[in-house]
Structure formats: C-alpha cells, structure tokens
Amino acid sequence: MVSKLVLAHGKDWLLPGDTSDLQLLHSDCSDQLLVCPPHLGRGYFQEILLKDDLALVILDYTLNQDVWVDLLNESSFLEFEFQLVGPGAGYSFFIPHFGLKEFGVKRLQRRLFKIEVVFKQPLLVTYFQAFMERLSPQTRYIAERVIQTIYLHLHQRERLILTTSEMLNRIVQSKDAVDSHLTLERILPESLYSETIAFKYVNRNPITSVMQQVIGQILSCPYQGEIRRAYLERKALKLVSLQLEMLIQRRLNESKLNYICQAASILRNQITHPPAVEALAKQVGTNRLKLNQGFHKLYGTTPFGYLQDCRLWQARRLLMTSNLSIGEVSGAVGYTSCSRFATAFRKKMGINPKSFQIQTY
Structure with a gap:
C-alpha cells in the first residue's frame, strides 16, 4: 500500500506532540514537537528554534507503509543534514530548497534518524554562498547557471544585470506566487539539468569522527532554557563549519x-x-x-x-x-x-x- 501526501510544507503530514514525550533525548517547553500519525508509522520531529533564521531539527521515525510525497515548498530554506540511521546513514548532505515543487517516496520499514541544521533568511544566503565558495570552479559554474536560470524564470519581466549573490537574494525573497507545477526539472534545460548530477555527489560527504563527537554532544545536551539554546546554537554552527571544511578537501581531491x-x-x-x-x-x-x-x-x-x-x-x-x-x-x-x-x-x-x-x- 502507498499513501499519497500533498503538502505545502514538509512537516504538514505530522500531528502535534508533547515535549514531555519519553521518546525525546532531551526537550524544552519552547521546542516544537510533531509526531508521526499512527496509521503511517511511529516517531517524531523535534524543532528547536535557535534564532529567527536558524533551527536545529531532530527526526526519528519509521513508516509502516510507503508514502508518496507531493510537496510545494512555500518558502526557501537551506538544510545541512546529518543522517545517523537510514538510506544515507553515515553521510552529511547540503540540501537547498528554493520554493519549488518536489516529489519523493518515504520508504516502508526504514527507520530515519537524523539531525538537520536549517537556515532561513538572512543566514540562508550567507551559508549558501559559503558553500559555493568551496566548490571547484567547474561545479561552481554549474551552480551559478542554475541560480541564473531559476532567477530568470521567476523574474521574467526584469532586465537587470545582477551578480549571482544578488540573484540568489531575489529568489529567496520572492513574494510571487509559485506555479503549482514548477519544478527544477521543468525550469532547467536538458543540457544544464544533466550537469546537476554533480551536486548529488558534492552534497554528500562522510560524517567524520569529529562530526560524530559534536552530534553526540547535541543529542545528550544536559542544559535547559537559554543556556541550552546557546549551547545548541554553537554546536549546530560547528557541525556546519565541519561540513563546509569537507568541501575544501573534496576540491583538493578533484584537482588531483x-x-x-x-x-x-x-x-x-x-x-x-x-x-x-x-x-x-x-x-x-x-x-x-x-x-x-x-x-x-x-x-x-x-x-x-x-x-x-x-x-x-x-x-x-x-x-x-x-x-x-x-x-x-x-x-x-x-x-x-x-x-x-x-x-x-x-x-x-x-x-x-x-x-x-x-x-x-
């Protein structure tokens, strides 16, 4: 059996939960807790708001059926993801979302346990640029062409000459209604789309022992209140900086x-x-x-x-x-x-x- 979910936001399929839930490794009354509907599986989504433009998310769930997700992201955000259990276990991922429609399948009986560091504006652009600066020249060129193509599609009437950074800002700040059928596959020309497979590999890097240590500190945080928030913010940003360092090593490997x-x-x-x-x-x-x-x-x-x-x-x-x-x-x-x-x-x-x-x- 396959259930279909049509969502405006990625977490809309979940139900409200209680931060006193014993499943949680740690919690605070300020956290947002959502739980998996019983007919789909079991588990939780815990969002810890660190700043207005920065959140730490802990997800741990297992589905009892395949779920087809039809997702219209109504806003732009950026994820640095660290998978501990699941199909990408042992790897970190960089995942940008530009308010476009996305499709995917959540698999039956596959436990997914991961940490996400999520950026919104204005930090979103800062960390996206940090990511691009660490790419090889060839891969950076592909990324710039993708951004330019998305920008021109969303702002067809504009005739401004903008830098890549300015175009990225315009994309994530766009208030225009997004076409419900607008996907990256429909926007990008075939020749450019074929090159974007490069990001599948650049975005996927092993979780190092140092990252594992920081992840362990996040999952076993002993603090509460403002001290907890400040502690988790430092650890979340440390994880991101470690992931960005991996890109520098990858660029060196590519040159060799x-x-x-x-x-x-x-x-x-x-x-x-x-x-x-x-x-x-x-x-x-x-x-x-x-x-x-x-x-x-x-x-x-x-x-x-x-x-x-x-x-x-x-x-x-x-x-x-x-x-x-x-x-x-x-x-x-x-x-x-x-x-x-x-x-x-x-x-x-x-x-x-x-x-x-x-x-x-």
Missing part, C-alpha cells in the same frame, strides 16, 4: 584527480552510448584500476554506478516533462531492456516509472 572528473563528464554526456571502462580509462590517460579507484574516492561508486545514476537522473526529468512512453524513456537514457530500466528506477526512486510519471507529469 582531474582525469576522473573528465571521465565523469564523458559519461554524463554519452549516457546512451558510453565507452567501455577500458576505453574510458584510455581516453582520460589512465588504466582500469586507477579509474575505478578514482571513482570510488570522488563519487563513492564505480564508473558503471555513476553512469546508472546519470541515466536515472535524466529518466526522472523525461518522465516529469515529456509524454514519452516508459519504453521510449528507457531507450532515451541508454537502456536496452525496459524491465531492467524499471527495476533500476524503482530501486533508486522507490516507485516504478509508470507510477512516477502519472504522479508527476
């Missing part, structure tokens, strides 16, 4: 493994007829072993795994924006077997491609 970035670019642009691993290695001036080692170091997967991610990334866009059949989408992204495509898509997205197309097109 430039041939791996070249190989990844080749795969992104040749998803229908990619070169074999041996040919790809030769094309970028290395051998099969070093190619596989480099992909694992930068992307945490094999060249084939990276190629499959690129194919499914493009398939997601085609299913949302075109009237192609499932077989046509499968062929358009390089699969010779429709059943293998459907299996790979469901494993990655949590839903079969036809159902996804019906829900999103």
